[in-house]
Every structure is written in structure tokens, then in C-alpha cells.
Amino acid sequence: MLSPLDMFAIGVGPSSSHTVGPMKAGLEFTNYLKQHDLLNQVTQLKAHLYGSLALTGAGHGTFLAVVNGLAGQHPKTIDPDSIYSRVDEIKASKRLKLADMHEIDFDYDQDLIIHKDQALPEHSNGMRFIALDSQQQVVYEQEYFSIGGGFILDKAQISQRKENENVTSELKVPYPFSNAKELFDHCIQHNLSIAELVMANEEVRRVRDEVCAEVLEIANVMRSSIQRGLRTEGILPGGLLVKRRAPHLYQQLNSNDLNLVSHQDRRLLAMTYAIAVNEENAAFSRVVTAPTNGSAGTIPGVLEYYRNFYLGVTDEKIIDFILTAGAIGNLYKYGASISAAEVGCQGEIGVACSMAAAALTAVMGGSVLQVEKAAEIAMEHCLGMTCDPIDGLVQIPCIERNGVAASKAIDIAKLALLEDEPGKVSLDAVIHTMMETGRDMSTRYKETALAGLAVNVVAC
Secondary structure, eight states: OOOGGGGOEEEESSOIIIIIHHHHHHHHHHHHHHHTTOGGGOOEEEEEEEHHHHHHHHHHTHHHHHHHHHTTOOTTTSOGGGHHHHHHHHHHHTEEEETTTEEEEOOHHHHEEEETTOOOTTOSSEEEEEEEOTTSOEEEEEEEEEEETTEEEEHHHHTTHHHHHHOSSSOOOSSOOSSHHHHHHHHHHHTOOHHHHHHHHHHHHSOHHHHHHHHHHHHHHHHHHHHHHHHOOSBOSSSSOOBOOHHHHHHHHOOSSGGGSOHHHHHHHHHHHHHHHHHHHHTTOEEEESSOSTTTTHHHHHHHHHHHHSTTOOHHHHHHHHHHHHHHHHHHHHHSOOOHHHHOGGGTHHHHHHHHHHHHHHHTTOOHHHHHHHHHHHHHTTTTOOBOOGGGOSOTTHHHHHHHHHHHHHHHHHHHTTOOSOOSSOHHHHHHHHHHHHHHSOGGGBSSSSSTHHHHOOOO
């Protein structure tokens, strides 16, 4: 089964499905060529983008990401400052160094082919890469699909999608789960918190210290992205001329003594933390998918709120927060989707809100029942949320929506802690409903920039 930590990947903005995934796909394609001794046969390459990747790729950085991936770059290790300059050099020279090893002819305007009127049947985020030799014969061809959260599948894998998501190794974990009932039944039967259960499963794969180190690295990158966002002013890239708001908001709300900040302003600070992250995300900076880039601010915003305004916050509590959030994220990955191109924004910021509410409830002492209730309430009130980014940029309404989701998650956690009775709607039921709602939602409202705010607000 997937590790809950797979819900969090360190990378660059602005989109996990449209930037991180395509960069990984380009890299995986060239790695295949390298591993099978095919690289030197290649003299030309065609990269085809379909569906949502084609329609919103310019604003989401998809085209830049694909080319950087083909050039051997990985989202976690790429220097964010090199993303534009590397592509500018390739455009000017019309040469691309595949896997950063083998140089070929590459005309950015001719060899990167955008199919705005076509979508591959398996998923709306489809790509096809074709490597050719000097005789124009195909050396290798593969299709990839960016399915949300930075996850990619090739053509063979996507046909067995659920099996690939639920079984990623032959390791047998002590507490396997693929839905909320299984997860919570294990917790109750064995008297474990969600974080304790996740840790027991992770220790089958590696030692506890390695798990803790990875979680704390994730948390530290989240905090770093907040700190950068709170101090960096200016205009976000992309042409909408969106001014960064987080520094000014922070100056208005912050006090040298956080104990003097009112409860209302504390929630506004949580919103500001989330906005700071998503402004960094929009600027192609380093963030953590949580579970996607479009929703990258919600969980860090709530975690930073917890760190700053609660007593007794330790590394262990932060680890519990992240592990709990990751387990809830897994439930949506198994039972529905975390791709806005597939189910709308309910699958991104809706899921992040659910993860954050559950995690905060857990570290504030909530029972398994209360954690489930928080996760369910959060998604119940995000059902039907569309993805209609203006000009295809992960800016409006995405940045502010993360702030609202962070504030909502905090209130929901506090609400859940006041009640000991189960809700009428189970978490499994709301996850199933979310997926059905996503299927019924018009494609125009699923990360295509063809409806909603994207067409009704054309000038900002």
C-alpha cells in the first residue's frame, strides 16, 4: 500500500499535477532511454500534451516542466531559479541535452506540441513522448498520465490504476487499510492512534529514525516556504499582475509577543501562513505537495498555527500531525482522487482541508471518532468545489482559497473536539460522494480554464 508520506513531496510550484508530474514524466522517459542504452540513438524528440495539460499548461508551468524533466531535472532537486533560464537557453540554441547527457535538436515551438482540442481517454492530464533516430524511426514511445499530487503512471500502469495505488511493494504491513472503516477499526481494535498505526506500518519499510527524519524535513520545508512567503514582496509571475499579499497581512496581524495576538487574529494568521505558501508556489518556489501544489498552503498554515499558539508542541507532536494528515490523504487517493483535473478543487483544497482538520484534532487530543468526524465535516462542506483558475494560473482563486481552508480546518477541529458521538455521515460515505460529484461535474470546471471565474473575470 502507499505510504501516507507519499501525500507529501518536496518540489517546486505551481502545480503538482501540471508541473511536478510532467517534470517527473519527462525525467522518467529519458531515464528509460539511458537505462536501456537507447540515448545515443536519439536525434529528435516530440513531446505531445493533451487535455487539461494543454489547456492550462502555459499558466501552470507545464511546458517549462516537461522540458526541464527531459533535460534531467527532478522537482525535488532542481534549482527553482534555473527553471526559466534553462528553457530560454534551449529555445535560443534549439538544442536539448537529454538526461543532461546527450544533446539533440529540439525546436521548442515545433517539437512541443499542444493539443488543446484533444484528450487521451485514460485521464485528462495526458502526455506522449516520442524519441526518433536519424532516419525518423521511433526509438521509444511512451504515454504518461499525471494523476494528481505529483504521481504519474505510464500507459500500462494506468490500466491497472487502483492496483498500482494500493500495492506498491510486496512488503506486508501489520495494519493494511484502503478505506476509513479499515483504518479506524484497526485503531480501535489495537488501541492505537492513527499516527501510531502509520508508524508501525512504516517501520516495516525502514527504521523509525528514518521515518521521523523524513517527516521533520517535510515540516521544515513547509515552515521555510511560509517564512519566505511572509518576507517576499512583489508581483507574481504569469501576467495577471497579482500582488503578493502575505507580507502586508503579516505586518498587520503580527505581534512581537504571539501570546498577545487575539484568537480571531490567530486564525487570520493561519490564513496568512497558507497564503504565503501559495504565493511562493505561484512563483515557482520550493514547497511541499500537501497533497497537491494547488493546495500546498492549507496544511502548513494549520501546522504553523498549532506550532505558534499551543503549548507543549514537540517534534513528536509534529510527526503525529503529518502522519495523521497523510493517512487521511491516502483514503482520498484510494477511494476517490486528488486531481482537480479529474474531480475539481474538492479533490485538492477540499482534501487538504480534511487532512488538516483531522491532523489538528488528533494532536489536540481528539479520539479516533473525533478525528474521523473532523475529516468528514471538512470534506462535506467542500463538496462540489470547482477548479476554474483565471488564465490557467494557480493564483486566483487558489491562493486565497487555501487561506480560507486553513481557517475552516481550525474551526472544524475545535467543533469535532466538543462532541463524542459519531456523525450521520461516515468519512467513507463522503469520500464516495466526492468521487461521484467529481464524475458528474462538467469537464469545463475541472482545471481547464473554460468556465467559472476563468471566463467571467478576464481582466484583473
